[in-house]
Amino acid sequence: MTPARRIALALLWLAALAAAGWAIGQHLQLSGDLRRFMPSAQTPAQKLLIDELGEGPGSRLLLVALSGDKAETLAAQSQSMRNALAARPEFKLVANGADLGLEAIPERLRPYRYLLSPTLDAQRYDAATLADALQARVQDLGSPAASMLEPLLPHDPTLETLKLAEAWQPANAPQRLHGVWFDRAGREALLALETRAAGFDPQGQQAAVDAVHAAFAQARGASASTLTLSGPGAFSVEIGGRTAREASLIGTVDSLVFVLLLWLAYRSWKAPLLGGLPLASAGLAGLGAVALLFDGVHGITVAFGFTLIGVAQDYPIHLFSHQRPGLSPWASARALWPTLGTGVASTCIAYLTFLVSGVDGLEQLAVFTIVGLGTAALTTRFLLPALIDPAPRDAAASVWLARAWAALARLPRLRAGAVLALAALALAVAVWAPGAFWQNDLAKLTPVPADALARDAQLRGELGAPDVRYVIAVSAADAEAALIASERLLPQLQTLQARGAIGGYDLAARYLPSAATQRARQARLPDAAALRAALDSAVADSPFRADAFAPFLDDVAAARAAPPLRTGDLDDTPLAASVAGLLLQHPGRATALVSLSGLRDPAAVARVAQAQGAQLLDLKQASESLVAAYRGRVLLALAIAAVLLAGTVWIALRSPRRVLRVLAPMALTTLLILAVLRGLGVELNLFHLVALILAAGLGLDYALFFDHASDDYAEQLRTLHAVIVCSLTTLLVFALLALSSIPVLRAIGLTVALGVAFNFVMALLIVRAPASRGGVDAHA
Structure with missing residues (x-):
């Protein structure tokens, strides 16, 4: 051609x-959904873990801290950011403490306050109760809070709306200064954001993070304040950016080295x-x-x-x-x-x-x-x-290659006894090196810096976030049954809190009682005539006008006739995020969760949960068992692969001696890699296993080509030339990966770099054949 x-x-x-x-x-x-790289969940805890990883509110939570200026300035910036972000489509919820009052209950849902509040569980709206409430309101109107309460009184003389708003505040909510959340020291304004995008949706999280930075830039103005952004989404964006930068650098260096090496090798x-x-x-x-x-x-x-x-x-x-x-x-x-x-x-x-x-x-x-x-x-x-x-x-005509081969030819070839001894030594080091053999903790694979994780933990503590390890789960056929079952836990949870076994708890029924509970409260509401008579009696002994509370009568009448409130009715309200995070609904099943804070006695909580047909789930143990199950599948795949690989080599070579000689470097290298990693104190993870397959494939190639060269001197030189070029290009790429700050890339890089070096040496020491006498003389 x-x-x-x-x-x-x-x-x-x-x-x-x-x-x-x-x-x-x-x-x-x-x-970007990491659940695609997870095995099928088998236990309730594993299923919950997988759901939460991809779609749960915990994976969607972004934590914001504003610092570096006066508290009044930071509060104003917090409120400005809240207003800006609440209008953005990227967020389901933007909370900074300013929306924990009346805004928590939209106007269209306020008649439901009588079905959501536990007040009617213990009392009725009779004349005495209403008279006590009106006397208390007279005192309230003489207090500094009068301007806030006065517009509310015609609809709600018992202040049921405020009781609900206060009850719904987190048990360990941060303090409020200047109307918004602050840390305990009063130096940082805090916000909690829930994104619409799942935690491992990189594009969605990137858009949310960009929106936060844009809102802060607008709110900051000329202030000296600084922004701290934390949470799974923020970490995923940071990791994605860093991974892209490192991959781009490694790819660029790899390409340049590939070009340079091939140009040098082939002129x-x-x-x-x-x-x-x-x-x-x-x-x-x-x-x-x-x-x-x-x-x-x-x-x-x-x-x-x-x-x-x-x-x-x-x-x-x-x-x-x-x-x-x-x-x-x-x-x-x-x-x-x-x-x-x-x-x-x-x-x-x-x-x-x-x-x-x-x-x-x-x-x-x-x-x-x-x-x-x-x-x-x-x-x-x-x-x-x-x-x-x-x-x-012709590479075989290279003088330097001939000298290199002559030097290598003087190296002793490893016999069967030496190979077995070396394999036994490597296996002993791998098995008995101190420390755990397998790494089951997913958290240790994260490339997030330790100081960032510590900062995240601090912010979660300041915001009163629940324990992320333990959760009580109540499973049922549908949401209503799950809410009813979780309500049965309430007395026991209150007892556990009083005993100090837990610091606090949260559950969906706290915000949205079951339909059965709502109907029971509805039945305790007086009819229109009885309520009017009781109200007239109470108003007669107060300074209020007789018609002042007509809206209250209308709201109670609406509550008596209203259908029970369901989860779908909470859409586009601050309550929706709270309920959605604690009531997981799937076709044919629903799970009500009880989040716990300040857990001190897991055994006692587990006994209480079990007695009520619920389970205390340990999500850390679930993640470790999931990793172990995953590893088991990978190891089984590797065992099957080893058998099939040996069969393939046997079909190609048809000689037991040649097959063993070709497979020996790969097998020995695998043991040597494990010995070095374990000797360095490395706990092996799934990515090391994947990298071992790649290293094995490289080693098999080197051994096959040295076997192909046989005792032909010229072919041995050409094979040496090819394997050197292959080894150098591969070694450099994976050596760069071994220096990465990303644990996954570092695990792969170190494993394969060791594999390249060991495979090259073992193929030379085990597979290479002595050159024929004529070939040596001809090239002397």
């Missing part, structure tokens, strides 16, 4: 990639360009396959997928390094294909096992990797040879 035709074919390939990228981009829907500017085509094809093919087969592509799938198919850059490198004058690129590709195909098939089999994991995220990762690696291999075999210069330099 002429140079002009090779250039035309390369441009056509690039055009096809550009078109494919545009088409995929039009239909690609990225997801041709074409090599980096041509070598990138199979890799780009692999990425687009994998992404397109996932987009086609799944409803939304997870961001982790994309990030991990492009990392894992990085092994595909080895395929064109092997083809370049094995090229030599007198052998066409097509013939070279055919000669390499059995070895290359075996390596590709083995690596794909390892990821194929993820398809039976039952975890959507792992299934996506498997499809991305398998399709990507297969595409890279096929394009290297059937397209790339058409673009390669048919008369390249």
Whole structure:
């Protein structure tokens, strides 16, 4: 093929990639829901944990602190931000303490105050009760609060609205200064925001965070105040931005090093360009396959997928390094294909096992990797040879490579006994190194700095946020049954609080009693004639006019005839967020939650909950059991993959000795990686396991190609050249990842970097064959 035709074919390939990228981009829907990387929940606590991770109010909560100026200035800024953010569509609730009065009960719901308040559980609206209330109002009108109460009295002479508003305030609510929330020291104004977007919706949380900063910039003016923003959404935005910056830096360095190494290795500017085509094809093919087969592509799938198919850059490198004058690129590709195909098939089999994991995220990762690696291999075999210069330099003619091989040839080859001894030593270190072997605590995987987490905990404490570990759950067939069941817990909860077992509690029935309770209170309301007679008697002994409380009579009549209030009636009110966070509704089931604060005696609370048919759930234990279940599935997949991988190598080589020799470096390297990590005190997590598969795939490739070279001196040099270039490019990428501030990237980077180094050394010491005597003489 002429140079002009090779250039035309390369441009056509690039055009096809550009078109494919545009088409995929039009239909690609990225997801940030971490539940896709979680196994199916089995226990009630696990199910609750999964629900809360994605959709619960806890994942939607943003905490704001304003500091650095006078309290009056901060209060004004807090109120300005509240007004601005309450009108924004990104937020369901904006609270700063200023809306805990009458605004908590919208005008359309105020007649329901008699059904929501517990007052009628203990008394009736008779003449004596109303007379006492009117005498108290006379005193109130002589107090500083008169201007606030006077507009309310015609509708509510018993002040039931204020009683409800006060009862609904959190038990550990922060203090109010200048009408808004402040911390205990009085130096920081506090706000609590609930976003409409779920905590792991990156676009939605980014929009909410941007809105907060814009509102603060407008409220701040020339003030010296500062903003602190915390919460899962704020952390996810920060992590996403930092991950993108680090990934961009690593990707840029990787690309530059890839270009530089290939240019140095092959003394041709074409090599980096041509070598990138199979890799780009692999990425687009994998992404397109996932987009086609799944409803939304997870961001982790994309990030991990492009990392894992990085092994595909080895395929064109092997083809370049094995090229030599007198052998066409097509013939070279055919000669390499059995070895290359075996390596590709083995690596794909390892990821194929993820398809039976039952975890959507792992299934996506498997499809991305398998399709990507297969595409890279096929394009290297059937397209790339058409673009390669048919008369390249022969790597076997390199003087420095010959000297390097001569030095390596003097290294002792590891025999079976030495391999087994080294494996036993590595296994002993991995098993008996001090510290826990597995990392089950999801919190330790977070890249959020410790000082930010401490600040978040401080703000939650100031705002009286409930315990995030323990919660009482009451499950039922529907919301009404769940509310009734949770109401039965109220006497026991009050007893626990009085005994000091808990500091406080909150539940949906506190804001929205069950329909049964509402009807019972409704039945205790006097009819119109009885209420009018009682009111006339009370007014006669007071300074109020006889007709002053006609609106009160209308409200009671409306309450007597009203249907019970339901959750849907609370939409667009401050109560909606409180109830939604404590009453989880799904088709066919509902769960009423009791959040706890100041929990001191979990055992006592568990006994009370169990006696009422409820459960005290430990969400920390649930997360750890979920991680353990996930790890169990991954380990099972790895065990199946190991068997299938060995079978694939056996089919390709058909020699027990060769099969053992090829598999030994990979197996020994896996043990050595575990020994080093455990020796360094690293607790292994799921991402280490995923990285071990990638490291195993690299090691298998190195061993297969050294085995392919056999005792042919020239082929040994070409193989050494290819493996050195492959190792250096891969090692640099993952060494950079090992330096990342993101724990997930750091775990993958360190594991694979160790794997590259160990696999290279072990393949040389175990698989390489001595060169033939004639080959040595010919190149001496």
